[in-house]
Amino acid sequence: xxxxxxxMALLLCLTPGVNRALEIEKIQLPDMGDSxxxxxxxxxxKELGAAFFRNLHAKTDINQDAEIQEYxxxxxxxLAANSDxxxxxxxxFVVMDPNIxxxxxxxxxxxxxxxxxxxxxxxxxxxxxMAHEIAHVTQRHLYRQVEAASKMxxxxxxxxxxxxxxxxxxxxxxxxxxxxxxxxxxxxxxDFTRDHEKEADRVxxxxxxxxxxxxRAMPTFFERMQQSTRYYGRGIPEFLRTHPVSESRIADxxxxxxxxxxxxxxxxxxxxxxxxxxxxxxxxxxxxxxxHFATLQNQGTAEQRxxxxxxxxxxxxxxxxxxEAAIQFQKLVDEYPNTPQYIxxxxxxALDSRNYDQANRLFAMAAETFPNNDVIKVExxxxxxxxxHPERARQVLLSLSEPRRTQAFYFExxxxxxxxxxxxxxxxxxxxxxxxxxxxxxxxxxxxRLGQKAQNxxxxxxxxxxxxxxxxxxxxxxxxxxx
Numbered sequence: 020x021x022x023x024x025x026x027m028a029l030l031l032c033l034t035p036g037v038n039r040a041l042e043i044e045k046i047q048l049p050d051m052g053d054s055x056x057x058x059x060x061x062x063x064x065k066e067l068g069a070a071f072f073r074n075l076h077a078k079t080d081i082n083q084d085a086e087i088q089e090y091x092x093x094x095x096x097x098l099a100a101n102s103d104x105x106x107x108x109x110x111x112f113v114v115m116d117p118n119i120x121x122x123x124x125x126x127x128x129x130x131x132x133x134x135x136x137x138x139x140x141x142x143x144x145x146x147x148x149m150a151h152e153i154a155h156v157t158q159r160h161l162y163r164q165v166e167a168a169s170k171m172x173x174x175x176x177x178x179x180x181x182x183x184x185x186x187x188x189x190x191x192x193x194x195x196x197x198x199x200x201x202x203x204x205x206x207x208x209x210d211f212t213r214d215h216e217k218e219a220d221r222v223x224x225x226x227x228x229x230x231x232x233x234x235r236a237m238p239t240f241f242e243r244m245q246q247s248t249r250y251y252g253r254g255i256p257e258f259l260r261t262h263p264v265s266e267s268r269i270a271d272x273x274x275x276x277x278x279x280x281x282x283x284x285x286x287x288x289x290x291x292x293x294x295x296x297x298x299x300x301x302x303x304x305x306x307x308x309x310x311h312f313a314t315l316q317n318q319g320t321a322e323q324r325x326x327x328x329x330x331x332x333x334x335x336x337x338x339x340x341x342x343e344a345a346i347q348f349q350k351l352v353d354e355y356p357n358t359p360q361y362i363x364x365x366x367x368x369a370l371d372s373r374n375y376d377q378a379n380r381l382f383a384m385a386a387e388t389f390p391n392n393d394v395i396k397v398e399x400x401x402x403x404x405x406x407x408h409p410e411r412a413r414q415v416l417l418s419l420s421e422p423r424r425t426q427a428f429y430f431e432x433x434x435x436x437x438x439x440x441x442x443x444x445x446x447x448x449x450x451x452x453x454x455x456x457x458x459x460x461x462x463x464x465x466x467x468r469l470g471q472k473a474q475n476x477x478x479x480x481x482x483x484x485x486x487x488x489x490x491x492x493x494x495x496x497x498x499x500x501x502x
Contacts, residue, residue: 064125064126065108065126067125067126068110068124068125068126068127068128069126070178070494071124071125071126071128072110072112072124072126072128073455073456073457073458074178074458075114075124075128075130075458076427076456076457076458077457077458077459078458079114079116080114080115080116081112081113081114081115082112082113082114082115082133083427083428084296084300085393085394085397085398085428086292086293086296086360086363086394087113087293087296087297088112088113089393089394090289090290090292090293091111091112091113091131091293092111093289094111094142094145094146094149094289094290095109095111095129095149095153096109096111097230098146098149098150098153098226098227098230098232099153100230101226101229101230102153102154102157102222102226103157103222104156104157107127107156107157108126108127109127109128109129109153109156110126110127110128110129111129111130111131111149112128112129112130112131113130113131113132113133113136114130114131114132114133115133115301116132116133116134117132117133117134117137117301118132118134119132119134119135119138119244120132120134120135121135121148121149121151121152122152123152123153123155123156123160123161124161125161127156129149129152129153129156131145131148131149133297133301135148136293136294136297137294137297137298137301138243139240139294140243141233141236141284141286142232142284142286142287142290143227143232143233143235143236143284144236144237144239144240144243145290146227146230146232146236147223147227147232147236147237147240148240150223150224150226150227150230150232151219151220151223151237152219152223153223153226154218154219154220154221154222154223154226155215155219157222158215158218158219158222160215160218160219178498216268217268217271220237220268220271220272221275223237224237224272224275224276228279231284232284233284234275234276234279235273235276235277235279235281236284237272237276238269238272238273238276241268241269241272242269245266245269288322288326288358288360291322291323291326292326292329292360295312295326295327295329295330295333296329296330296333298311298330299312299330299333299334299336299337300333300337305334305337305338308330308334309331309334311330312327312328312330312331312334313327313331314327315327315330316328316331325351325354325355328347328350328351329347329348329351329360329361329364331347332344332346332347332348332351332364332368333364335347336364336367336368336371339371341368341371341372342372344364344368345365345368345369345372348361348362348364348365348368349365351364351365352365356388357388359385359388359389359392359394359395362381362384362385362388363382363385363394363395363398365381366378366381366382366385366398366399366402367398369381370398370401370402370405375402375405375406376406378402378406379399379402379403379406379408382395382398382399382402383399385399386399386415393419393420393423396415396416396418396419397419397423397428397432399415400412400415400416400432400436401432403415404432404435404436404439407439409436409437409439409440410440412432412436412439413433413436413437413440416429416432416433416436426456427453427456427457430449430450430452430453430456431449431450431453433445433449434446434447434448434449434450434453437449443469443470443473443474444470444471444473444474444476444477444480444484445470445480446470447466447467447469447470447473448466448467448470448480448483448484448487450466451463451464451466451467451470451487451491452487454466455491455494460491460494460495460498461495463487463491464488464491464492464495467484467487467488467491468488470484471484471485471488
């Protein structure tokens with residue numbers, strides 16, 4: 020296969036949605052395999068995925084909000100557990116971009132644009148998109164496309180994939196990124212096959228129903244996607260050009276969905292709060308947002324009305340109207356003491372209004388009530404840092420679950436914590452990891468060298484700094500070699 024078809028089906032399709040449901044039939048698919056089994060090992064795939072994610076951080080706005088991250092992880096884990104590869108290491112994240120998009124990258128990294136989440140009208144629709152992307156991963160579509168990968172280094176492949184993603188959302192940025200990456204006369208294109216799309220639809224439907232989401236949400240969301248393309252004209256996003264939503268595709272998913280008995284699939288509170296939070300955070304006209312939630316607070320169920328009030332509070336918070344935000348959140352905490360998002364919002368409001376004693380008191384109470392909630396721990400550590408309690412902040416950060424302790428925000432918070440403790444060697448070490456995780460290898464090298472110059476580093480820390488410096492320099496060297 021020519022290198023041009025490396026096309027990196029990276030973005031491996033956005034394909035609209037479905038939700039929870041009962042499984043009627045198990046779709047038996049052959050083990051397609053892929054010639055990439057001899058081209059890339061599990062370790063290389065893991066390294067490629069991590070490098071791809073670092074490049075994305077450097078080129079687009081990856082959401083860092085702990086609550087939004089937790090929600091997208093939770094629904095992703097639920098779906099992945101019912102896939103053909105439940106033990107596969109999947110990583111789910113939100114890209115803060117209004118374009119309607121989703122993609123599956125190497126190593127099980129699956130991104131969902133904020134615009135797509137806001138376009139969805141039910142949790143099942145969002146789940147349908149994610150199930151489709153999970154199917155691309157489990158069916159090895161990316162590696163069945165990429166035959167030329169063995170001739171390129173992992174950093175270069177990762178940068179290429181990230182550039183293709185940027186190109187679908189901002190052609191000018193994508194073109195500039197590709198010019199910086201391409202070697203010789205190599206050309207890249209996205210070329211998803213109809214068979215891959217149909218297979219991802221079928222397998223995605225199966226994942227949806229096994230995860231107790233509504234199968235009818237998939238064709239419903241497809242129809243909305245098809246409708247949305249009519250308003251783009253000649254400026255239709257590249258993703259929608261390469262992944263058209265056809266009538267036959269809608270009909271096929273509709274036929275499969277109708278095999279399942281009809282029933283109601285209520286949205287989770289997490290979905291409702293995430294949509295409200297994203298809307299309040301991303302819509303620039305706050306007057307429109309306030310009017311939207313003011314209308315909704317008098318409609319629907321008690322839970323839906325509470326979510327509308329939460330949306331009002333978040334909108335006030337984003338506008339730095341902390342007194343108004345606190346009023347909304349305090350009422351919600353009084354009425355729903357077992358909902359962690361409400362007490363976290365109230366504590367965060369106290370923190371940003373510099374009422375540190377109240378913020379720490381609320382976070383401590385929330386941490387005691389919800390001892391396994393990493394979102395609360397993250398926010399609590401920030402509050403402790405701002406109020407001058409770095410050692411306590413360090414202890415809280417160390418109590419985070421292992422997956423959290425591998426994310427970019429963790430390294431940044433640990434760096435700030437050690438700086439406050441006047442342990443500058445450790446501070447530079449963790450800041451280096453933060454920069455590397457966000458695609459800034461040159462800055463990571465600078466931080467390591469600053470750490471090596473810090474006063475009296477321990478033998479163990481010196482060894483860590485030396486090892487990480489060699490690792491970062493080798494990464495930079497590999498990427499430059501093929502430019």
